Amino acid sequence: MSEERSLNFIEEIVEEDLAAGKNNSRVLTRFPPEPNGYLHIGHAKSICLNFGLAKKYNGQTNLRFDDTNPTKEEVEYVDSIKADVKWLGFEWANELYASDYFDTIYNFAVTLIKKGLAYVDDSTAEEISTQKGTPTEPGTPNQYRDRSVEENLQLFAEMKAGKYPDGAKVLRAKIDLASPNMHMRDPLMYRIKHTHHHRTGNDWCIYPMYDFAHGESDAIEHITHSICTLEFIPHRPLYDWFIEQLELFPSKQYEFARLNMTYTVMSKRKLLQLVEEGFVEDWDDPRMPTISGLRRRGYTPASIREFCERIGVARRENMIDVSLLEFCIREDLNKTAWRRMAVLDPIKLVLTNYPDGQTEIMSGENNPEAEDGDGSREFPFSNELWIEREDFMEEPPKKFFRLGVGLMVRLKNAYIVRCDSFVKDADGNVTEVHCSYLPESKSGNDTSGINVKGTIHWVSVPHAKEAEVRLYDRLFQVEDPSNEDGDFKEYLNPNSLHIIKTAYIEPELAKAEVGVGYQFMRKGYFTLDKHSTPEKLVFNRTVTLKDGWVKK
RNA sequence: UGCCUGAUAGUAUAAUGGUAGUACGACGGUUUUUGGUACCGUUUGUCUAGGUUCGAAUCCUGGUCGGGCAACCA
Numbered sequence: 001m002s003e004e005r006s007l008n009f010i011e012e013i014v015e016e017d018l019a020a021g022k023n024n025s026r027v028l029t030r031f032p033p034e035p036n037g038y039l040h041i042g043h044a045k046s047i048c049l050n051f052g053l054a055k056k057y058n059g060q061t062n063l064r065f066d067d068t069n070p071t072k073e074e075v076e077y078v079d080s081i082k083a084d085v086k087w088l089g090f091e092w093a094n095e096l097y098a099s100d101y102f103d104t105i106y107n108f109a110v111t112l113i114k115k116g117l118a119y120v121d122d123s124t125a126e127e128i129s130t131q132k133g134t135p136t137e138p139g140t141p142n143q144y145r146d147r148s149v150e151e152n153l154q155l156f157a158e159m160k161a162g163k164y165p166d167g168a169k170v171l172r173a174k175i176d177l178a179s180p181n182m183h184m185r186d187p188l189m190y191r192i193k194h195t196h197h198h199r200t201g202n203d204w205c206i207y208p209m210y211d212f213a214h215g216e217s218d219a220i221e222h223i224t225h226s227i228c229t230l231e232f233i234p235h236r237p238l239y240d241w242f243i244e245q246l247e248l249f250p251s252k253q254y255e256f257a258r259l260n261m262t263y264t265v266m267s268k269r270k271l272l273q274l275v276e277e278g279f280v281e282d283w284d285d286p287r288m289p290t291i292s293g294l295r296r297r298g299y300t301p302a303s304i305r306e307f308c309e310r311i312g313v314a315r316r317e318n319m320i321d322v323s324l325l326e327f328c329i330r331e332d333l334n335k336t337a338w339r340r341m342a343v344l345d346p347i348k349l350v351l352t353n354y355p356d357g358q359t360e361i362m363s364g365e366n367n368p369e370a371e372d373g374d375g376s377r378e379f380p381f382s383n384e385l386w387i388e389r390e391d392f393m394e395e396p397p398k399k400f401f402r403l404g405v406g407l408m409v410r411l412k413n414a415y416i417v418r419c420d421s422f423v424k425d426a427d428g429n430v431t432e433v434h435c436s437y438l439p440e441s442k443s444g445n446d447t448s449g450i451n452v453k454g455t456i457h458w459v460s461v462p463h464a465k466e467a468e469v470r471l472y473d474r475l476f477q478v479e480d481p482s483n484e485d486g487d488f489k490e491y492l493n494p495n496s497l498h499i500i501k502t503a504y505i506e507p508e509l510a511k512a513e514v515g516v517g518y519q520f521m522r523k524g525y526f527t528l529d530k531h532s533t534p535e536k537l538v539f540n541r542t543v544t545l546k547d548g549w550v551k552k
Numbered sequence: 553u554g555c556c557u558g559a560u561a562g563u564a565u566a567a568u569g570g571u572a573g574u575a576c577g578a579c580g581g582u583u584u585u586u587g588g589u590a591c592c593g594u595u596u597g598u599c600u601a602g603g604u605u606c607g608a609a610u611c612c613u614g615g616u617c618g619g620g621c622a623a624c625c626a
Binding site for chain 1: 590
């Protein structure tokens with residue numbers, strides 16, 4: 001049995017609430033994305049937290065789109081978000097939208113006006129900003145703050161009716177212009193936007209602000225634990241204030257530190273820039289930290305969930321080493337991915353003592369990690385093979401367990417060969433390695449008595465299929481591009497994508513499917529790209545194998 | 553020179569007044585028909601100065617450092 005993992009601080013809160021019988025011992029969380037971009041690995045942390053918490057405590061989770069700003073939101077994003085959450089392996093109890101509550105929230109605003117706790121302000125954005133003061137100086141009230149309830153009611157109704165242009169008026173809560181918390185200095189509740197909304201169409205020309213929609217939506221749904229990131233801590237008093245004044249279900253907000261990861265950026269705004277300015281192919285470019293990018297890169301839902309489990313949940317700022325994400329995908333794929341052979345940087349190996357034109361069928365396990373090897377597949381062998389250029393050295397150093405004149409290696413699932421000579425072209429590049437094979441050393445029937453230290457992979461020249469292989473490296477060359485001087489894009493890694501036009505792969509790989517990971521032995525984990533076709537196979541490298549070999 | 557937050561190995565995260573532990577990374581070793589995997593080992597830590605206490609990572613006070621807050625964004 002595995003030991004019980006210690007609780008994170010939110011789980012502790014939930015357990016305390018449960019023990020105290022709060023909310024009738026019910027747990028209801030929500031994942032509240034704004035549909036203005038694609039989900040990234042940071043959202044995955046939030047998704048795993050919210051859905052994971054509900055699952056652990058027999059509760060449920062709503063998927064609620066925070067769609068209160070129609071100028072930035074699109075259906076395309078709604079669809080991608082739903083697909084990503086599902087792909088990660090989670091099921092929401094209800095698919096909801098803040099816009100479903102526009103009528104209710106409007107009535108909440110009317111209630112506050114009637115209580116003398118909200119007013120219509122005709123000031124411009126700049127005036128309001130100025131009147132709010134600064135963190136060290138209190139704000140100052142304006143003439144509109146003392147409008148009568150009746151006048152406020154009428155003006156707000158006129159705002160709703162479309163009588164005023166964008167920016168002409170706003171509805172503000174009447175709280176405390178001198179509060180040390182800027183968010184309590186009469187925050188905006190509604191603004192005028194004559195904009196088409198992806199769900200409510202042209203029904204509305206006024207839209208509630210986040211602070212007057214999020215908590216109210218939580219309360220309407222009877223969310224018990226509303227989990228968000230640290231930057232909303234100063235909003236909490238306002239979250240509670242609205243709920244208290246409106247006498248709604250007392251949802252509670254809890255904040256955790258968002259995920260930051262080395263060598264990437266984690267802001268939708270920056271990711272959008274990379275897409276729009278063409279630094280990457282699209283939101284699902286395999287170099288992107290988006291869920292769709294990771295999926296296309298070959299990451300599995302299980303590996304991402306495991307990652308989110310391992311990084312933990314706390315309130316301190318953090319910077320997770322991307323190597324942990326890589327560990328999680330290797331760990332998963334090592335157990336599940338079928339082994340195949342592919343030569344990415346080929347040179348020809350010629351077996352001088354193997355009959356020209358002869359073919360033998362060799363076989364190899366699909367996965368040595370599985371108890372039964374997970375079955376096996378066959379592949380042809382001949383006297384001309386492709387091997388990796390780096391597996392031969394003209395002047396091999398000590399402990400180089402590969403080929404060099406006089407050295408022997410095992411060809412994986414085939415024979416032991418001894419290197420006799422090599423051929424160079426006019427430029428001095430090695431083009432062929434000539435070897436002799438040991439007939440007694442065939443895999444499974446080895447009676448040669450010879451033990452070699454190295455084993456290399458290979459593909460038979462006349463039988464090999466061709467494929468394009470895309471090798472990815474980190475998107476940025478510095479750990480924290482957002483924290484460097486100047487524009488973050490100056491720190492993009494120019495070598496984040498290396499395309500190999502022609503690699504040679506074993507015939508079996510022609511059956512590869514999108515969404516399935518393969519280990520190219522000794523090279524890493526790869527998966528078929530979504531744009532691959534039977535005529536032109538394209539593989540993406542998910543991650544390399546850990547490399548213990550250090551060149552001396 | 554306001555308010556809110558936070559500070560434990562390189563990076564994360566436990567220890568909830570009683571032996572500072574775990575994972576990833578790094579380094580070394582064993583095994584190996586993947587220089588992978590697996591297994592074993594080594595390494596490195598309580599921001600600081602006081603106080604309370606038999607005993608402090610934990611409680612108190614001061615300081616230092618990091619993050620957030622003045623969008624008609626969420």
